[in-house]
Amino acid sequence: MREIYIEKRNDLRRIAIKEVNILTECFIEEETFEPIPGEIYKGIIKNIVPGIKSAFVDIGHKNNAYMSLSESELKILKKGSEVLVEVVKEELNGKGAKVIKTFSIPGKYVVLETANTKRVFSRKIKNQEVIKTLKEVIKTPEGIGITFRTNSQFAKHEDIQEEIDRLYKEYERIVRDFKYSIRPCKLFGESSIIYKVLRDNINSKTSKIIVDSKEDYEICKEYLKEINTVDLEFYGEARTLFDFYGIEKEILSLRNNKVNLKCGGYIIIEKTEAMYVIDVNSGKHVTGRNIEKTAEETNVEAAKEIARQVKLRNLAGIIVVDFIDMKKKESKECVIKALNSSFIGDRNKSKIFDFTELNLIQISRMRKGKSIYEHIEEECPLCKGHGKRLKLSYIYLLIKNEILKSNVEGKIKDFHIEINEEYKEAVNGNMFEFIKEIGALDLNIYLNFKDFSEYYKVEALLFNNQIDNVKEYLVKVIEKY
Template identity: 50%
Template sequence: MEEVFIERQNDILRIVLRNNGKLKECFIEEESDEPCPGEIYKGIVKNIVPSIKSAFIDIGFKKNAYMYIHGKFGNTSIKNGDELLVEIMKEPLGEKGPKVTNQISIPGRYAVIITSNNNLNFSKKLGDNEEFIQYIKQNIEKPSDVGVMIRTNSLNVEIEDINKEITQLYQHYKKIVKEDAYSIKPKLLYNGGGTLGRVLIDILSENTEKVIVNTERDYNYIKEFISRKSDINLQVELYLEKQSLFSYYNIEKEILCLRNNKVVLPSGGNIIIDKTEAMYVIDVNSAKNTKEISIDKTVLSTNTEAAEEIAGQIMMRNLGGIILIDFIDINNYEDKKKIIKILKRGFRDDKKKTVIYPFTKLNLVQIARKRRGKSIYDYIEEECGICKGKGNRIKLSYLNNLIKNEIIKISNACKINDIYIEIDEIYEKDILGDVLQFIKEIDALDKKIYINFMSNLEYFKVEALIFASQIRKFENLKIYG
């Protein structure tokens, strides 16, 4: 059974997919005015740099977007001052503006309108379903001036549903083109329902039984969304309690566990996931795997277990770009094929484009996975000031939200005014530097707060001080109230 949890809080949208109670995928995006992947803009070419084969385009954002110029994109004849329809491929990062393309796509659940060609195209996952492909070719109602990509979800619905969605998507496209023609300045023309709309298209399936949201706006949006999809039959619940949705359903703990770079395998082996500036590196170790009677069998069993786990970890952590896996040295060609097959099977339901390359001579496997949004690390972690940026810590703002939920949980159980908190000493300077701001963020203006700053504390602890003896014991730790 699959369940989807959607929580909006302080301009952060978090979406989690659970399968049989276990975290499967996690999306975290900041709701901001910055361009997001999938959005379509009217742009004006401001500068062309032939040496890097790029055009820089004003889309109304503070930084110009950049677009690669290549014959396959049909954009080699553009010049300064040209007006273009462009789609965001990557959000702005650091000093870089957003990456865009002039090849527009408007995705639906069953089909996608595309401008890169004028053909009827099919998802690669439909490649071996020749009977279905022929049926679609004979019955599809395709607009003459754009291409259409048929998605795998179309297998579960009638041709009327597919044609109806294509008509709706084409109407969106014509509206975009019309607004572009009448607009003078660069501007946003289409956002596809924002982050929520884009994620819902991919994450909901016939296996999804329930969606739980914490805002009425999202509740209404999802009800409207599923009313138009004949292959989706699920329950939508609105959660409006004071304790956060993710805290109530214990999802916070699951997300925090994803910070751990070490994942232990059933056999006793492990994988280590590290982030470098250019890529993610995953190291596979046999560690305590001593179940097999030979080294070769130990290596194979550890590597196959790792391959099964790695796909899930990449999807849960929303890792993208280049991912390099260092498997334990293995020489047997058939064993290598088996491991690659397991990896590919793990990404079978992944909606992001993922390419898995064969083993190199050094027993490395490279994965290229399309980036969509940021990884969980970008939202949970920040540089640690104490170690001068050499390590990361949980963001204090993120931690404050978790503490607030624990205080709410305590307050719901009993009327207690004295709250004791244990937290790592790396946060001491930030908290004591602005105590009132900290108290506001943990929603404890009506409480008395006692904090014990401790060394090497991995997470935190929040407890109610019930007895007078406890309060006297921690009196010297009181920072507020």
């Protein structure tokens, strides 16, 4: 069964999805007030660059968005032209968001689209009788495209029709507001990724949603008001929800480039400047006498795990996979089939290419949102950006969780904390922020920095002799404030 965990802390929302207790997807959303994919804007073209067939568009944010243009659009559009656009990629490294001139409005059962005027059905709807019935019964507006989502095959026809009518009214409102708005502005956009996650993941397989903020609890409660098959729970403890349910540990493990397989093999995930490279190794899975069969079994399991890791880490762009060599065409087809089936339902469009002559498989995956690394890692100042380390803010969160785990009843007042010395300058530069972020303003913190392989250690001090051993590291009251 599927379980959804929604954690909201300050300006960061994290959503984890587990299938049969296995983490399958993780969404991280920062409240940056920057344009996000799915939002629709009225924009004004500020500049056109024919050489790269692009236009830069003012959509009301600090950085202008950019939009690719066709040959005909280059002739029609001019500086100052008003355009109705949808954000498809968020801002990155000072570069504005990417926008397109078509847009879509998603619903639970259908998606209304301006890119075409066709009726399209999800690939997961296999029953041709269902498709035939939907075509005959459901009325769709002229001049607009409708994509029937997987959920539509299980929905009442009147519910689908009602949603289409509602989405079309929203479409008319967007077009009307575009026409009468004077300045660039946002015309449509859900305030949080939570709506998309609920829309895409609430079905007969979903058993439970656990939420730790009142705001998100009310959103889920409203969404589930006509659904009685999903349990909604509120988590109100001080310890973070992700830490309590062991999800934090799983997220941290995503920093490892090695992932072990149940069969005894393993995969290695490496990032280069141009792409991600994944290597499949047989490891301990070498007991079988049939080398071809062993390679096939390892590769099939690796294919499924690769798809899971790509989605969890939100890897995008070009991904090259070096599978264990196989000779038979049938074996290769099994691996391709396993990859394709494992990517079904992926929120990012992906394409899998056949084996090359060198036994490599290429995967292209559209970029949506940041990778998991961008949320929990930062450039290491000691190696001038050539390496990555855990974000200091993330370490503060992990330390706070350790303190809360040790101090459930609130009776322990003394803690010894060791932090890797590479963070010494940053922590000492703002000691108050450190003490505040780890929730220790009313505690005695004994802090020192150490050259070790770990990022931090937290020890609860229960006895006087423990305190005496570290008393020289006590953070003074004046440093706290």
